[in-house]
Amino acid sequence: DIVLTQSPGTLSLSPGERATLSCRASQSVSSSYLAWYQQRPGQAPRLLIYGASSRATGIPDRFRGSGSGTDFTLTINKLEPEDFAVYYCHQYFTSPWTFGQGTKVEIK
Amino acid sequence: EVQLVQSGAEVIKPGESLKISCKGSGYSFSSYWIGWVRQMPGKGLEWMGIIYPGDSDTKYSPSFQGQVTISADKSISTAYLQWSSLKASDTAVYYCATGGYCSGGSCYHFFDYWGQGTLVTVSS
Numbered sequence: 001d002i003v004l005t006q007s008p009g010t011l012s013l014s015p016g017e018r019a020t021l022s023c024r025a026s027q028s029v030s031s032s033y034l035a036w037y038q039q040r041p042g043q044a045p046r047l048l049i050y051g052a053s054s055r056a057t058g059i060p061d062r063f064r065g066s067g068s069g070t071d072f073t074l075t076i077n078k079l080e081p082e083d084f085a086v087y088y089c090h091q092y093f094t095s096p097w098t099f100g101q102g103t104k105v106e107i108k
Numbered sequence: 109e110v111q112l113v114q115s116g117a118e119v120i121k122p123g124e125s126l127k128i129s130c131k132g133s134g135y136s137f138s139s140y141w142i143g144w145v146r147q148m149p150g151k152g153l154e155w156m157g158i159i160y161p162g163d164s165d166t167k168y169s170p171s172f173q174g175q176v177t178i179s180a181d182k183s184i185s186t187a188y189l190q191w192s193s194l195k196a197s198d199t200a201v202y203y204c205a206t207g208g209y210c211s212g213g214s215c216y217h218f219f220d221y222w223g224q225g226t227l228v229t230v231s232s
Contacts, residue, residue, distance in 0.1 A: 001170070035218040037153075044203055044222040045145075045153065056220065088153050092208070092217045096169035097143075099153040 002026055004089050004100035012108040019076040021103045023067075023089035031068045033093035039102075040085045048087075049074065079105070110134040112142075112204050112223035119229045120194050127190035128226045130204030137185035138162040141217050142206040144178060144189045147225075149199065156202075158217070159187060194230045201225040 003026040011019055023034070031052035037045040047056040049065035052072055062077040076083055084107050089100040115129045130142065143158035157168040161180040168178070180187040187204055207220025 032214070032216060037219075039153075044225055045205075045219070046222070047207070047218060047220050050208075050218040051216065086152075090153075090155075090218065095167050096171075097155045097158070097217070098169075099145075099155055102152040 001096055002029060002091050002094055002098055004091060004098055006087075006089060006100035006103045008103060009101075010104045010106060012106050013079055014108045015079050015081055017079055019074075019079055019083070019105050021074040021076075021087055021105075023072040023074070023100050025070045025072070025091060028069050029072075029091045029093045031072075033091055034065075034067070034072050035090045035092065036063075036065055036074045037088045037090060038083075038085050039088065040082075045088065076105070081107075110206075110221045112206060112221055114202075114204060114223040114226045117227040117229070119231065121232055122195055122230055123193050125190070125192050126194055126228065127188050128202060128228065130187045130189075130223050132185045132187070132206065135206075138182045140206045140208065142180065142187045142204055143217075143219065144176075144187075145203045145205060145219075146172075147201045147203065153203075156189070161185075161187065194228075196230050198228060199230045201227050 005024045007022045034052040036049040039045040053065045064075045086102045086104045138161045144156040146154045156172045157178045159166045159178045161182040177190045204223040205219035208217040
């Protein structure tokens with residue numbers, strides 16, 4: 001199985017700051033097969049990024065995905081209050097598809 | 109509008125069986141893989157398995173193989189997740205999800221659309 005390790009576990013930032021979230025895969029993942037989701041408390045996850053860097057419909061351009069191989073990054077520029085949530089990366093390259101353990105972005 | 113509507117919350121005793129559902133609408137249900145994701149209380153997302161309703165081809169995570177059964181009835185656009193004997197450790201929210209696309213002979217199965225989740229509580 002491909003293990004996705006996200007870091008840091010928790011990121012404490014203030015509104016307006018930039019968040020940089022990392023997702024490292026235990027083996028190479030084609031960049032076409034890496035997604036990021038946001039989950040707010042009590043809600044279902046929401047797709048942010050697919051194909052490592054393509055924003056899903058309706059996702060603001062302050063969300064940017066990048067990376068290739070085993071290292072992927074989600075950058076959130078100028079954090080808005082609604083961005084404080086948990087973020088998960090997801091690989092759909094090799095079955096079983098897997099999720100990272102999540103990074104919580106909290107208000108400092 | 110694509111929608112996945114899941115069945116309601118369940119409170120079940122250990123050892124009992126259960127089948128929860130996920131009804132799709134607003135898209136061609138038979139043509140998109142639909143997956144199930146577990147989220148235990150206060151924990152992250154776990155990919156359980158996925159089914160292609162068109163031919164019922166199913167893939168399971170090794171962690172869930174033999175523990176659950178995923179099925180679908182394309183005639184009523186509904187996918188199912190079932191257990192034959194629940195344990196307290198099965199207490200969780202279970203989400204169904206679908207989406208992605210195929211292009212140039214390759215398919216990309218990320219999850220655009222999610223159900224609202226079904227809370228399953230296993231307690232005596």
